Amino acid sequence: MGTVVVLFSGGLDSAVLACHLVAQGHEIRCLTVDYGQAQRPEIDAANHMAMAHNWLLTTLPMGWFATLAPHEGAVVPGRNAVLITLAVAHAQAHGCDLVAAGMHAGDEADFPDCRVWCLKSLGQISKLTYGVDLLVPFTHWPKARVVQLGATLGVPFERTWSCYGRGPRHCGTCLACTNRRNAFREAGIDDPTTYEETVCAG
Ligand SMILES: [Zn+2]
Numbered sequence: 064m065g066t067v068v069v070l071f072s073g074g075l076d077s078a079v080l081a082c083h084l085v086a087q088g089h090e091i092r093c094l095t096v097d098y099g100q101a102q103r104p105e106i107d108a109a110n111h112m113a114m115a116h117n118w119l120l121t122t123l124p125m126g127w128f129a130t131l132a133p134h135e136g137a138v139v140p141g142r143n144a145v146l147i148t149l150a151v152a153h154a155q156a157h158g159c160d161l162v163a164a165g166m167h168a169g170d171e172a173d174f175p176d177c178r179v180w181c182l183k184s185l186g187q188i189s190k191l192t193y194g195v196d197l198l199v200p201f202t203h204w205p206k207a208r209v210v211q212l213g214a215t216l217g218v219p220f221e222r223t224w225s226c227y228g229r230g231p232r233h234c235g236t237c238l239a240c241t242n243r244r245n246a247f248r249e250a251g252i253d254d255p256t257t258y259e260e261t262v263c264a265g
Contacts, residue, residue, distance in 0.1 A: 067092060067161040067198065068154040069082075070146055071120065073109030075199065075223040075243060076165035079213035081118065083200070086216055093120040094153050096146055098128030103114065104230035112222050112234040120179060144176040144185060147197065151189045160195050165203040167209050169242060179203070206242060208247035214252045221255040236262035 067084050067211040071077045071093035074233035084091050095109045098141050106122070113120035132139045143166065150162045170177035176185075186197035199207050213220060226233040233240050237256030 064089050065161050065240065066092055066157075066159045067157050067163050068092050068094055068150050068157070070150050070162070071095050071109055071113070071118075073105040073112065074165075075213065075218075075220060076167060076206070076209050076248075078112060078220075078223045079209050079216065079218050080165040080201070081112075081116075082137050082216040082218045083115075084198075089161075091118055092159065093118050094123065094150050095120060096123045096128075096149065098125040098142070099130070104226070105224040106179060108222055108224040114221070114224070115154055115219070115222070121153065123153075134145050136214055136260050138173060139240040143174055144181065147182075147185050147189075151193055151195045151197070155193050156186075161198060162189065162195055163198040163200075164199055165209070166199055167204045167206050169206040169246075173238070182259075198204060206246035206248070210246045210250040210252050214250070227254075233258045 067089045069077065069081050069084060069091045071081055072095060081091055081093060093109070093113050095106065097106055109120060129139060147162065147164055150164070153164050154160065166177040166182060175181065182197065182199050182202060189195045189197050225239040226236040227239050228234040233256050240258065243256065244254060
């Protein structure tokens with residue numbers, strides 16, 4: 064099997080994706096982009112996890128990118144489309160013909176470039192123009208299903224980072240933390256994350 068360039072943010076979804084691809088027998092090269100995001104712990108998580116698994120990790124500095132967002136925690140316009148394009152370029156440069164990204168169905172509402180038609184179009188451009196296939200295996204999955212897959216693969220969830228805050232712990236209340244907590248609850252999997260704020264179940 065060919066080597067896959069994995070868009071690897073240090074978040075839960077891309078961690079599950081990386082472990083999933085390795086379990087399928089792929090060699091992987093991880094690519095993370097430091098675009099000046101507030102959540103430095105996400106970059107640290109990517110580094111720690113790649114090191115622990117002996118995965119090759121390349122970090123691309125793109126500090127200007129976050130200046131496109133109006134405030135901290137806001138969606139950076141075009142982020143996912145740009146990241147996929149960067150990963151395709153990275154794949155080409157390293158003789159790889161596969162790129163994988165961990166978008167799931169729960170991303171569609173907030174990120175237009177995570178919608179199926181967009182990913183399909185980007186995949187067609189990538190394949191036809193550069194001969195690089197785009198793998199996005201979770202696009203029809205809720206995040207809870209990604210968590211369930213991760214649990215079966217033994218993904219170290221506690222090493223992953225989702226929060227929009229600066230850390231050192233997950234805030235527990237931002238959109239990313241809320242989605243993370245809900246996904247564990249819906250999956251019926253114990254959430255090993257330490258949150259600043261506890262939220263009463265109800
Ligand atoms: Zn948070």
